[in-house]
Amino acid sequence: MTQPDGLTRAGFLFLLSAIVIFCLGPAVWQAVTSLKPETELIRLPPILPSHPTLDHYVTVLRDRSFLRMIVNSLIVASAVTGISLAVGSVAAFALAWLGFKGKGIVLGIALAISMFPPIAAVSPLYLAVRALGLRDTWWVLIALHTAFALPLTLWILTSFFREIPEELYRAARLDGCGPLQAFFKILLPLASPGLAAAALVAFIFSWNEFLFALTFTTTESSRTVPVGIALFPGLHEIPYGDIAAASLAATSPVIVLTLLFQRRIVEGLTAGATKG
Numbered sequence: 493m494t495q496p497d498g499l500t501r502a503g504f505l506f507l508l509s510a511i512v513i514f515c516l517g518p519a520v521w522q523a524v525t526s527l528k529p530e531t532e533l534i535r536l537p538p539i540l541p542s543h544p545t546l547d548h549y550v551t552v553l554r555d556r557s558f559l560r561m562i563v564n565s566l567i568v569a570s571a572v573t574g575i576s577l578a579v580g581s582v583a584a585f586a587l588a589w590l591g592f593k594g595k596g597i598v599l600g601i602a603l604a605i606s607m608f609p610p611i612a613a614v615s616p617l618y619l620a621v622r623a624l625g626l627r628d629t630w631w632v633l634i635a636l637h638t639a640f641a642l643p644l645t646l647w648i649l650t651s652f653f654r655e656i657p658e659e660l661y662r663a664a665r666l667d668g669c670g671p672l673q674a675f676f677k678i679l680l681p682l683a684s685p686g687l688a689a690a691a692l693v694a695f696i697f698s699w700n701e702f703l704f705a706l707t708f709t710t711t712e713s714s715r716t717v718p719v720g721i722a723l724f725p726g727l728h729e730i731p732y733g734d735i736a737a738a739s740l741a742a743t744s745p746v747i748v749l750t751l752l753f754q755r756r757i758v759e760g761l762t763a764g765a766t767k768g
Contacts (some may be wrong), residue, residue, distance in 0.1 A: 548737035584649030602643035652686025
C-alpha cells in the first residue's frame with residue numbers, strides 16, 4: 493500500500509481537528525460559561541472569564557431539588573439498563589443461536605420500534621398512564637424508557653453473540669449443558685464487551701430522555717435531570733451560569749462511564765463489522 497503524502501495527511505488532520513472542535517465546542521462553551529461571574533455572563537468580550545468562579549457549581553450542588561433529580565435519573569437509568577440487559581441478552585441469545593422461524597421479523601419489529609417517533613405516542617400513553625394512576629412515578633419512566641432502549645440493546649447484543657465462535661456453544665452442548673446453561677456459563681462472560689456497549693447505550697438514552705420525563709412527571713419526587721435543567725429559567729431572568737454548571741454536572745456521570753468502559757464499548761459496537 494502506498495503511504496499518504498504530506499498534503500493528504502495535513503488534510504486528514506485538518507478534518508479531524510474540525511470534527512473534534514465541532515463536537516467539543518458546546519461542552520467547552522458551557523464550561524467557560526459556568527466559570528464566569530454574573531457580571532460577565534451576557535457580555536462579549538471577554539470570552540474567557542477574567543475572574544473564574546465556582547459560585548454557580550456551589551449554587552447548583554447545594555440545591556436539594558437538583559440533587560434529588562440526580563438521584564431520580566440514576567435510579568431510572570440504572571433500572572432501565574438492568575432490565576434491558578436482562579431481557580435483551582436472553583432474547584439476543586435466542587435470535588443468534590437458537591433455530592426458529594421469524595427471527596428476521598423479530599429484529600425488524602425491534603428496529604421499527606426504535607425508529608418510532610416517541611412524540612406520536614405521547615397522547616394515548618398519557619391517557620393510559622393517568623387511567624392506571626402511574627403519573628409522576630419512577631415506574632412509568634422505567635417502563636417507557638425500557639420500551640425504546642430494549643430494541644437497541646437487542647440489536648447490539650444479537651450482533652455480538654453472532655461473533656462468538658459457534659464451536660464453543662456446540663462444545664458446551666456436547667458436555668451436557670442445556671441452552672440456558674451454555675448461555676450463562678459460556679456465552680455471557682464472553683459477551684462482556686457487547687454488554688458494556690449495550691448498557692451504556694441504554695443508560696445514556698434513559699439519562700438524556702426529555703419528552704416522556706416532561707410529560708409524565710410533575711413534582712421533584714420523580715422529575716429527572718433534563719427536565720429540571722429545562723425548568724431553571726425564571727419569569728424575568730435566565731440563570732445562564734447555573735444552567736451551564738448543572739448541565740456539566742449532569743453530564744459527568746455519562747462521561748466517566750464512557751471513559752471507564754471505552755475499550756469494551758468500541759468492541760461491542762463494532763461487533764459484526766468485519767465478519768465475512
